[in-house]
Structures are given as C-alpha cells and as structure tokens.
Amino acid sequence: MSEIITNKLSLHKGRKIERVRKLRGWTQSDLAERMKISKQAVSKLEQSENIGDEKFREVAEALGVTYEGLRDFTEEKVLYNTNNFYENSGVSASNIAANVENIHNPLKETIEMFERQLAAARKDLLEIVRQNISTKD
Secondary structure (H helix, E strand, O other): OHHHHHHHHHHOHHHHHHHHHHHOOOOHHHHHHHHOOOHHHHHHHHHOOOOOHHHHHHHHHHHOOOHHHHHOOOHHHHHHHHHHHHHOOOOOOHHHHHHHHHOOOOHHHHHHHHHHHHHHHHHHHHHHHHHHHHHHO
C-alpha cells in the first residue's frame, strides 16, 4: 500500500508543491505572495498533476528549493533524510517510517499523520539543540 502512496505522490507535481510548502511551514497565501499570484492560483497549482517546466521552476524558486529538488521530492526521501539527520542526535525517526509503512488509511489521513510525526520530530530536535546551546554556555 505504501508503494502505491509513494508512487502516486512522486507523480503528482501539485502534491509535491503542497508537501514542500507545508514542510516549510507556509500557507497558500505565503506562497502566493512570494509568487505574486492569488491564493486561488496556488490552490489550483497544488491540484494539478502536470505543470509546465517553466511554472514548476518559478514555484521551486519561490519555495527556496532547486527545480531538481522539487521535481525529485518524495515522502520517502524526507523520511530517509530525517532518519539520517536524527541518527546521531539521539532522536529516531524509524518509528515514523514504520508507521507510514503499516497504515492502510486513505492518502489524506496518511499525510496528516506524517505531518504530525514530523512536527513532533522537529520539536524534539529543537529541544536537543536548545540543550546543546545551554550546555555550551
């Protein structure tokens, strides 16, 4: 099931835009402002499976990522990079990967669950960084 979810996300350019925007903590209005377009235009982009290369490059630039990074974005890469990043910090994202693999919910629920887990992992990382800063002082 997770392979189907990953394949669907990897093919849907609009979904990639939405995922990266949310990972950056931006609203549709934030992205719209950066692109000098309407919030409705951003919504339409995020619903589009196919987006021309020129427009996709504009979106990538507005999101502050490379064209290739946005084009090749997958949830698996986020999990892999998150897991490797946290590996030496005492925080493990392996439970995130395990939960994503075992969920048989609709796609939207799976994405929402992943966002909650990613937010929790971010919070844990911030706490570790704060502790490291305070111990250095």
